[in-house]
Amino acid sequence: MERREFTVADAARYDQRSPVRWIAMHLLRYKRFLAVSMGGTLLLNVLAALQPTLIGSAFSEVLRPQPSRDALARIALTMLGLVLGTGLVDIIRAYAGEFLAKRVERDARDELYRSLLGKSQTFHNRQRVGDIMARAAGDVTQIESMIMPGLDTLFDSFTSLIITLLFIGLLKPELLLTPLVFTVLFGLALRHYVNHLRPVAGAMREQFGTLNAGLTETVTGIEVVKTSAQEDQERAKFLTAARRYRDLFVQNGAVQARYLPPLLLSAAMAGAFLHGAWLLTQGRLSLGALVTYLALMGNLRFAVGISIWTFNLAQLGLAAAERILTLLREETELDENRAGHSAPMRGEIVFDHVTFRYGNTPILTDVSFRAAPGQTVAIVGQTGSGKSTLTKLVNRIYDIESGRILIDGTDVREWSLDSLRGQVSTIEQDIVLFSRSIAENIGFSRAGASEAAIEAAAADAQADGFIRGFKDGYATVIGERGVTLSGGQRQRLAIARALLTDPRILILDDSTSAVDSATEDLIQAAIRRLLQGRTTLLITHRLSQIRWADQVLVLQGGRVVDQGTHDELLARCDLYRRIFAHHRPAGAPAPELVAIGG
């Protein structure tokens, strides 16, 4: 049983060992549609092959010594029925195929989505949202078009080939000579063609991507290009890429021009005609049968024309399935631990010689500290020093490698994930709000929160004022009709969201910048309210917040280089002093700080 952070009870499961098995299993969920689609295709091709037979008998009738107009009319009427019947069967089988393709698309997307929800944060951090989107949108659609029209047409043209050959064999077995030779040669020519085209077409697509990427870079970086007068450098880069694309384009055209099957088909027609004419002169074949034979040969054209396209679709579909499967198969490191420790928290956090690496890159090494219940610990360090990672270990967004993290004396890995994450709230640096109403965004953290509770949380977060400023108040939908929120407003909504769950432990990545002091006054008041009575790990760029924290951890390269109060660190830690260096009045003695009173 694989591990998941999120599961759905009655979900269908699919064989994920190989793309072919996976797609087959998806298809087999809908056996009836599959049967109608395949059976219908078979019937369709039989009916389609009967048409040349009828044409042949029309010729036979007309060329008979005593031809009858009535017989000709009967044949034409039969043909009319046949054409209409063929059309009907064709529609039915196509619709069955559509049902099949669209359902598999829906199911695959659902499977992917469910699996993504169950993956760990480590996984999600590794994946760019854009890549996941490409899988969920592009690759899933690719699978749909692989089935319809891809596999559908592939089966259709294959059946058409077999049945046409069968009918020719029924006409006279020795007539099979030309079409069989043709089929073999055709297969070989096709393989040769595809093998030559694929690398060129692939290189061409790739080069188009390179061309676009380079161009995008020039256009986005135009200020730098212009101010450093590097237009010539950019022009040369672009022309090189464009010229390379042109060469591939010409090469691609040459390969396409060499497509041999049409030539083979004309040769086959000539061969068939020769063979038929010879049998005719010997009296072993009627003229009508010859016409039937030639018309059946014409049916082979369908298989010739369509096959590259369908093979291509099938291949693209398999590749897409493989990419989706890679994503589905990714193991997740955590599980829900439903049976784990579950209790109200007091909020003591202890890091005991914690080491964590990300792949092979060490992120945190031997980190130890203790936060007493209710304390605020500010974490200071450069980008990449491990600040955010440190905070994410507390609610097991990541699991550590060695050492221990204790909350109220219990290792976080022993807590049930529900109880742990339910009592630890995080306000991320990049605040994510969903495009729904403000009330729903605040209430997102606690299913079934009352309107009054939501408004109280908003008021505590100093957000009530601006929310009521909107025409629709709490029902205002974020992102709709030009409703955009400033960084400060977003942050206050996130604070309200966290306040609603009343967590014991708070992780606050407070790195958004307020542009003005009035907003800052509001945010800081909200944060003060938020910190009251909670243990807080605080990542902040605000010097005043660092200054007033109960404790400061200074991180460098994943190690705690010093920890203590502001005054202690200012006295003994060079790195810490450097941070405040630019805020001393020019010429003033080192320890004294600027004081501008109001």
Next chain:
Amino acid sequence: MGFVMDGLDPEPYDRAYSDHQLVRRIAGYFRDKLPLIGLVAVIIVLNSIMDTVLPILISGGIDTLAKGQNVTGAGLLIGGILLAGALSWTFNYGRQRLTAQAVGDVVLQLRADVFAGVLGRDLSFYDEYRSGKIVSRVTGDTEDFSNVVTLSLNLISQSLLLVILTGVLLVINLRLTLLALIIAPIIMLCALGFRRIARLTIQRSRRAGATVNAAVQEAMSGITVAKNFRQEGRIYSEFRNVNEQSYAMNLRSGFVFSSIFPLLVTVAGLGTTVVVFFGGGAVLDGQVSAGQWYLFVQAISLFWFPLTSLASFWSQFQQGLAAGERVFALIDAEPRLHQTGHEPVPTLAGRIEFRDLTFRYNDQETVLADFNLTIPAGQTVALVGHTGAGKSTLGKLVARFYEYQAGELLIDGRDIRSFDLPTYRRHLGVVPQVPFLFSGTVADNIRYAQPTASDAQVATVAAQVGGGDWLAALPSGLATDVGEGGRGLSLGQRQLIALARVLLQDPAILILDEATASVDPLTEAQIQEGLDLLRHGRTAIIIAHRLSTIRDADRIIVLDHGHILEEGTHDGLMAQAGPYAHLYNTYFRHQSPDYQPGSGFVPVRVPLPALAAEQPA
């Protein structure tokens, strides 16, 4: 058959070209390829003739067999069939190869021209159009244009086949030809009607698809929030609903698409039935021979394909022309910068003088009116003021990114309009708010403005900025790959790299737009140290957002709606208790380490006129 139906929004710089102009313009690009094009035309005609000859020969063969059992005649015909097939293939081969060559060359030339056009635009152009749109013109539209050329040539060859064959059939029997052609309008109508319905259903299912994608996108960007609050079940059930809706829409559009081919095939089948019946009758009446009858039956299947392509051709053709039009519009757009001369600028001291300068981005709003300011060489000037006060405009005018409408801008006493811009700009170092990095390594980016700089030089400047210890935080130091657009690095790191880039460039004038977004305190300290180093000995214009930067400046200029309200040093201005003190209360107070909410105000005696409401930049 392609159903290209992406909506294309027209842009204001588009101009309508008359058909005549457009054709002349396109022809201009093909002029060098004239012999090649002529050859292609000849080949197309020959190719179509050969394609028509094949069924005619077979029908002739049938007649020979039906009448006299003349095997030698049949043998001759078979030779003819083989020859026609081989020639048709060879002509087709030649046509495709030559077309690819001609089109490839033309598109290359077109791309070079349009790229030059893009590079020649001033910054206002880039402000107005998103980069994606510009890129799609240079590559996407030129590609569409080339597709239409290829498509047209294919279609001409197919239509020619249609015309020649119809001509042959008409000669044989008028009535039967008309009967066979009955299906032509029906097929065309079916195909056109289908396109109309398909367009609607595609739009609907695209919309449904976009909803699903939006749901996935939102869930994936918000996955951390969902995890933190254990709300995965909720977003899953919401996703299920939209997925189900999108399924319903997709199924409907699938039905539409799956109906068209059975329908067209049935119409063709009906045509065949008609020809079989009436053709057989005509044979019995002695009007046509059996072989000719066979030719009519064959003709139906030969007609079918060109007819369906014709239905979709017109809109594709128009789109290709529209793409061409957009490309030409970009090439032909009027430049907005007017240089009066191209005097080289070998050295620069860095004195900047605005004299009665007036500037507006557009007709509605004047940003600077009769603006006067002189910055002596070597001075650091901090510009402060609300959003829209004109701070960044000053820097952009000095960089000559925009054209001003009146007055003068003098650099070292010379008119900026008389400069050769590339040599002038080599003396400018610009650090934007969010510095842009080119893909490549950190070292590549530092040396961008000086491509010939040695590794040692790069390492030296990198070590000078912020004491160089920011390099230790990069996974591979100077060799670290910055990722697409610098995405692999933090904002602070990008700023440090931009500072190093400018330091290596060693400009006379530094224009720096300080980031409003905050950077972690340690990196901030490194940036400040880098800035101290960089502004030393240069003229520096800093659009300042940091209290520490402002305090260190030689001169603070308080701007409001394009006017200078006050200038001086931090301490002097604070003592004046005027507009600057007001700005301090509004923007800089909270940056002090001693700040507590609601405290730290300084007294203001003179209220700032027309104080705009606070707006985030």
